[in-house]
Amino acid sequence: xxxxxxxxxxxxxxxxxxxxxxxxxxxxxxxxxxxxxxxxxxxxxxxxxxxxxxxxxxxxxxxxxxxxxxxxxxxxxxxxxxxxxxxxxxxxxxxxxxxxxxxxxxxxxxxxxxxxxxxxxxxxxxxxxxxxxxxxxxxxxxxxxxxxxxxxx
Numbered sequence: 603x604x605x606x607x608x609x610x611x612x613x614x615x616x617x618x619x620x621x622x623x624x625x626x627x628x629x630x631x632x633x634x635x636x637x638x639x640x641x642x643x644x645x646x647x648x649x650x651x652x653x654x655x656x657x658x659x660x661x662x663x664x665x666x667x668x669x670x671x672x673x674x675x676x677x678x679x680x681x682x683x684x685x686x687x688x689x690x691x692x693x694x695x696x697x698x699x700x701x702x703x704x705x706x707x708x709x710x711x712x713x714x715x716x717x718x719x720x721x722x723x724x725x726x727x728x729x730x731x732x733x734x735x736x737x738x739x740x741x742x743x744x745x746x747x748x749x750x751x752x753x754x755x
Contacts, residue, residue, distance in 0.1 A: 618644050636662075641723050642699050662692070668718040669693065693721045697728060706752070708732030 616623050616631035623631035634644050660672040670692035697711045698704060700723050705711075712729045713720060730749065 640696055640721055642696065664719075665691075670719065670721065693718070693726055696721050696723055697726050699723075700726070701728070 614624055615621070616625050616634055617629035618631070618634045621631055621634060623633070626632045627635045628638070630638065637644055660674040663671050663673060665671050672690050672692060672695060674688055674690065691711075693711050693713065694705070705728075708731050710729050710731055712727050714725050714727055717725070730753075732749075733745070
C-alpha cells in the first residue's frame with residue numbers, strides 16, 4: 603500500500619498499489635475497503651472466481667431476509683456496465699474468496715454465530731448438505747467414499 607501522502611491521496615485514487623479506482627474510505631476504493639473490513643487480503647483482484655464480473659462496481663443492499671447482497675453489473679469489454687449481471691450474497695462471496703473456488707453442489711455457507719450480517723471469514727463455515735438417495739448400505743458407502751475423496755486432506 604502507498605502511504606497517505608502518496609500519489610493516491612493527491613489524485614483521489616485508492617491507496618492500494620496498482621488500483622486506480624476512486625477512494626471511498628480509509629484512502630481505499632469500495633472493494634478494497636470491503637476486503638479490509640471482512641479480513642480478506644487486499645492483493646487479489648476483487649472478482650468472483652471464474653467470472654469476469656468486477657465487484658468494485660457492485661451495489662451492496664440488504665435483503666429482507668437479513669443477508670447482505672452484491673448486485674454486480676455485467677461488464678462490456680471496454681469496462682462499461684451493460685445490464686445487471688448477477689447477485690451474490692456477501693457471505694457466499696467471502697467463502698468463495700476463502701476457498702479460492704466456486705461452491706460445489708450440495709455445499710452452502712453457515713454463519714457460526716447466527717448473525718447474518720457478520721460475514722467475517724472466521725464466522726463462516728462450509729457445510730455439506732448432500733445426502734445419499736435412500737438408506738441402502740451400498741448407497742451410504744458410496745456417499746461416504748465420495749465425501750472422503752472430496753474433502754479429506
